[in-house]
Amino acid sequence: MSDTAREELARRIAGEITLSDDPGATLRKWRTDFDISQTELAAQLDVSSSVVSDYESGRRESPGIGVIRRMVNALLAIDETRGGGHIRQFARVLSAGFESDIVHDLREYPTAVPLDRFYDAIDATEITRGKRDYVNGHTVINSIQAITRLSSEEFYRLYGQSTDRALMFTDVTRGESPLVAMRVVTPTPNAVVLHGLGEDDLWEHAPALANIDGFSLAVTNCDIETALNDLRTLS
Amino acid sequence: MSDTAREELARRIAGEITLSDDPGATLRKWRTDFDISQTELAAQLDVSSSVVSDYESGRRESPGIGVIRRMVNALLAIDETRGGGHIRQFARVLSAGFESDIVHDLREYPTAVPLDRFYDAIDATEITRGKRDYVNGHTVINSIQAITRLSSEEFYRLYGQSTDRALMFTDVTRGESPLVAMRVVTPTPNAVVLHGLGEDDLWEHAPALANIDGFSLAVTNCDIETALNDLRTLS
């Protein structure tokens, strides 16, 4: 495990907590993202579990950086004892040259995965079928951040090593922006998944645009972290 | 000025201070990097200057995150009143897809700059002349970080928009690693500057390798921040 990815993730988390308007809520966000209970975190820190709860609930307005440092290091230490999945995920995003608030995950699969299995794993409903029925990887993207911040050159880097992949856009309301963006990038991915809405909420022109560009379009409301965990079992 | 570059720089600084073994020294590092006096920072914070000095000197072992947040925001606020040079510099590095501890600066010049003027601006001594006598931009790189962390694909991204540029490697002892790295990248830049050593310290094979690959080689011991400021006047 690269120490530098761990260090950068630590710095990222610590910076976010320190600057947050609600540091306790931000601390809780990262703890739950790592799938760690307060009890487990407290054990790692060698404190009572009420200490963790007090901090997350905002009892102390300005905790010392010593406390924050120990909390962040404890999160990463627990992740490491579990195999380092979160550190790896963050490292993949960094090495692709993105910030983790734009790209949430970027992964190449060792073998082609049939789209049906992929959609099962993420509990997605396919709206339109595309020309290809498999994916070799995925990229999970915050759609608002991506559209407002990425240059057109950077947009292509979302493809990682292969365009034979699924792009999953999160924080989607109707799907208009991602589908319009897909109109202007060439080539298109094998699949586009819109996260955060159901069939009924989808922009009415989305299926037609997907058909024109030849990619599979799906929607899902699954829990992202759970889905990413399930995707690990595909390979 | 992009708010997101400011936010990311803030997060980066706050994370680094929070996780540091010597938070006071890290705080001082960033204050001096921004070329801000304690007196000026204290005025921005509306506290006595001894408050800033106490924190930087480590009087308090675990300052509260409220203090760190106000210090970081004050640094950026002062930078903004001066035109945002540091935020811009950080934004350039980020938008090139690098971490700022690998790439310190990356800039395209509006016009070609003669190498003589470039070397004057950074107080460098040319060791061998190359095939081209101008640069269209520069990239300032931490050589150890770059060599240990960048993939070969990422190495090419150091070129920004043009290979007609100078690559300046910092934290150099003899220059062996950067020169060896230059042997395997194609094309080579117009100039390579090794920062941190004089002619006498240079690896003996460096001039020959530069000649083979046809780039200008120079050494300098200038102050990086001063040099970057001077380079701004070239355009």
Next chain:
DNA sequence: CGGCTACTTCGGCAATTGTCGAATGGAGGG
């Protein structure tokens, strides 16, 4: 030499933190 600026050190003290541990509540499983 005097004045000014930047910075350091330190005493002091009100305010806040770091943490324990008790009490309590909710959810899930046997």
Next chain:
DNA sequence: CCCTCCATTCGACAATTGCCGAAGTAGCCG
């Protein structure tokens, strides 16, 4: 219904912080 686990709230108190302001040092400039 009981047990276990996770989480919250809060009183208590020793320890530390946040900051002022005084005194001092060093360097620069006229």
